[in-house]
Amino acid sequence: MARRIAVEDSHAVALAAKMANVDVIAAYPITPQTHIVEELSRMVSDGEFDAEYINVESEHSAISACIGASAVGARCFTATAGQGLALMHEILFIAAGNRFPIVMAIANRCLSPNINIWGDQSDVMSSRDCGWIQIFAENAQEIFDLILSAFKISEDDRVLLPVAVNFDGFYATHVVERMDLPEEEEVRRFLPPHRTARYKLDPDRPLTFGAIGFPAIQFELRRQWEEALCNSKQVVKEVWQEFGRIFGRHYDVLEPYRMEDAEIGFILMGGSSGTCRVAVDRLRERGFKAGMIKLRLFRPFPKEEILEAVSRLKTLITVDKHICLGGLGGPLFNDLRSLFYGFQRRINVAGFIAGVGGRDIKVEDFEHMFEKVVKGEVSPEKHVFIVRGES
Amino acid sequence: MLAALYDRKVESMIEVRWHGRGGQGAVTAAEILAHAAIREGKYAQAFPSFGPERRGAPVLAFNRFDDKPIWVRSDVYEPDVVAVLDPSLLAAVNVLGGLKPDGVVVINARETLSEIKAHLGFQGKTALINATDIALEVLKVPIVNTAMVGAFIKATGLVKLDSAVEAVIERFGGKTGERNAEAVKKAYEVTVLG
Amino acid sequence: MGEAKSEVEEKRERLEAPLRDGWRKLPHSLLIFEPATSLYYYTGDWRTFKPVRDRSKCIACLLCWVYCPEGCIYIASDGGIDVDLNYCKGCGICAKECPLGAITMVEEEK
Numbered sequence: 001m002a003r004r005i006a007v008e009d010s011h012a013v014a015l016a017a018k019m020a021n022v023d024v025i026a027a028y029p030i031t032p033q034t035h036i037v038e039e040l041s042r043m044v045s046d047g048e049f050d051a052e053y054i055n056v057e058s059e060h061s062a063i064s065a066c067i068g069a070s071a072v073g074a075r076c077f078t079a080t081a082g083q084g085l086a087l088m089h090e091i092l093f094i095a096a097g098n099r100f101p102i103v104m105a106i107a108n109r110c111l112s113p114n115i116n117i118w119g120d121q122s123d124v125m126s127s128r129d130c131g132w133i134q135i136f137a138e139n140a141q142e143i144f145d146l147i148l149s150a151f152k153i154s155e156d157d158r159v160l161l162p163v164a165v166n167f168d169g170f171y172a173t174h175v176v177e178r179m180d181l182p183e184e185e186e187v188r189r190f191l192p193p194h195r196t197a198r199y200k201l202d203p204d205r206p207l208t209f210g211a212i213g214f215p216a217i218q219f220e221l222r223r224q225w226e227e228a229l230c231n232s233k234q235v236v237k238e239v240w241q242e243f244g245r246i247f248g249r250h251y252d253v254l255e256p257y258r259m260e261d262a263e264i265g266f267i268l269m270g271g272s273s274g275t276c277r278v279a280v281d282r283l284r285e286r287g288f289k290a291g292m293i294k295l296r297l298f299r300p301f302p303k304e305e306i307l308e309a310v311s312r313l314k315t316l317i318t319v320d321k322h323i324c325l326g327g328l329g330g331p332l333f334n335d336l337r338s339l340f341y342g343f344q345r346r347i348n349v350a351g352f353i354a355g356v357g358g359r360d361i362k363v364e365d366f367e368h369m370f371e372k373v374v375k376g377e378v379s380p381e382k383h384v385f386i387v388r389g390e391s
Numbered sequence: 392m393l394a395a396l397y398d399r400k401v402e403s404m405i406e407v408r409w410h411g412r413g414g415q416g417a418v419t420a421a422e423i424l425a426h427a428a429i430r431e432g433k434y435a436q437a438f439p440s441f442g443p444e445r446r447g448a449p450v451l452a453f454n455r456f457d458d459k460p461i462w463v464r465s466d467v468y469e470p471d472v473v474a475v476l477d478p479s480l481l482a483a484v485n486v487l488g489g490l491k492p493d494g495v496v497v498i499n500a501r502e503t504l505s506e507i508k509a510h511l512g513f514q515g516k517t518a519l520i521n522a523t524d525i526a527l528e529v530l531k532v533p534i535v536n537t538a539m540v541g542a543f544i545k546a547t548g549l550v551k552l553d554s555a556v557e558a559v560i561e562r563f564g565g566k567t568g569e570r571n572a573e574a575v576k577k578a579y580e581v582t583v584l585g
Numbered sequence: 586m587g588e589a590k591s592e593v594e595e596k597r598e599r600l601e602a603p604l605r606d607g608w609r610k611l612p613h614s615l616l617i618f619e620p621a622t623s624l625y626y627y628t629g630d631w632r633t634f635k636p637v638r639d640r641s642k643c644i645a646c647l648l649c650w651v652y653c654p655e656g657c658i659y660i661a662s663d664g665g666i667d668v669d670l671n672y673c674k675g676c677g678i679c680a681k682e683c684p685l686g687a688i689t690m691v692e693e694e695k
Binding site for chain 3: 099160199207208209213216217221224
């Protein structure tokens, strides 16, 4: 039987890594991820579980140490945020391209300047093309469940790719809330305690990772990596289905809310989707046919599932917490408008940028976005910034 | 039905804003109450207003309580309850900002109930506790959060006193846990409602 | 009529075979399951100068063996050193480091 606990979301992350029985943790503390690594460090030094906690001098080293450990078959975990993720950038490619099954928690934080420790998605979105599986979680329960299942996804022989589980810096990391903590045995049934690595560095069976990729072969390697990442969607679904059978909590690549007869729907990722859900209820009470899609899997992008979820929608409102500076708005806006171009039925996309640099997104903000769309104030050519002053 | 909030039957989510100064334990007070509520099978959130923490600077913390899962994840702007750990904040911060018309103020002060109401410029439901003296007497340090938890429970009935005492003992452990539990109970006894 | 393939050519061909069959058949991320495959690739033909040892000066201190970046200096049957010219790139580090000036770099006629 699972145990109901009150837990800070950061500690839910640490509990997930502990119950996954990770062999190696290499991390460098950075706000708002700090509570995660403090708790893991405490757990390891108190002997709560047997792992090697490597205190590194930077995030570049943290992810590099994970690669080394993963190469010898260890189950590895790291966590970071904001600038820390940016410092990892080049190694993120190496981890994914060499197909190391590492799991990383990202407490999403705004990238400087100006000095800002608060949440948005500019860190992960600047790393979105690094070839990792990218998952977004909303609350303590989801964070715990999705991190646990991330190990199973990444270590699957059909995948062998690193997985990042994202959640809002502060609005997820620093919140104490309710969660069901599963029994050790249930977790063991779902995730065996040790990784059985098919490919690892072993003196008895020599193996070379990361050989040179001349122009004559590098393109093929990228093509292969892209295929592996796209195909991982099926494994993600399978693992979450198995998770549901064992733990009774069911996850899919996206979660529609009141979408059955919705005419205008939101799509977004992370903790604000809970706030949006409340806004959808309020809009429904006011007589609007509102709905919402919470996107859980961002990379690989679940194209088919999104097209199915919006099949009856007139307008989709994208809510991005990052600006593709100098480009066409937010990442979701870009991906979705591109997805819908050439779709058999016209669907409008209204792009909003909100919550940048830790700006709180209130229920009323979502209602305001919706009203702007209803009043026809959103041009399909221009995204809207929820800032002070004219958008 | 969530609980009695100062003689009002509450059926929807209750939101709370804590005002304190860095080091007084406002965040911990909110967390203890969330732990207590979740122990009872309720849903709750506790979180600080985020930022670089500085001892002595005005800080905020928030709570939400409900019988149903809580989805909203933003700050509290229209609280049902405001809890003030330090009366000196009244000069610096508008602690009543956004408080619902039938909302409750829980405040630590040495004044009488009528004096503090006049000071607040607030005629609504007020729970008064001299938490500083309780903290100094029981804990020997002016950290008033656990005494404020006792006053909060007396004023709102949102969680049971026993649940909070258990949460405090689990949180602090040992002698510190016992002494803080005593501060909760003592404050609960002497909080004045008016 | 082509010349018969040498042993290393055959090894190289076997090693590189999967690279010619398109991306689907590549071992993922180009894993190589065989050790020391660099031996199949002679780097000696990059060379312009080759090291020549003066046996009368050489005291077999083996500093050249330590410094050779290619690892192509080995201990000869007479206890001195010899160079595997299949791999020597002719960088000249051995000649530079030899404390007795026993190694000279001599232009090769190819």
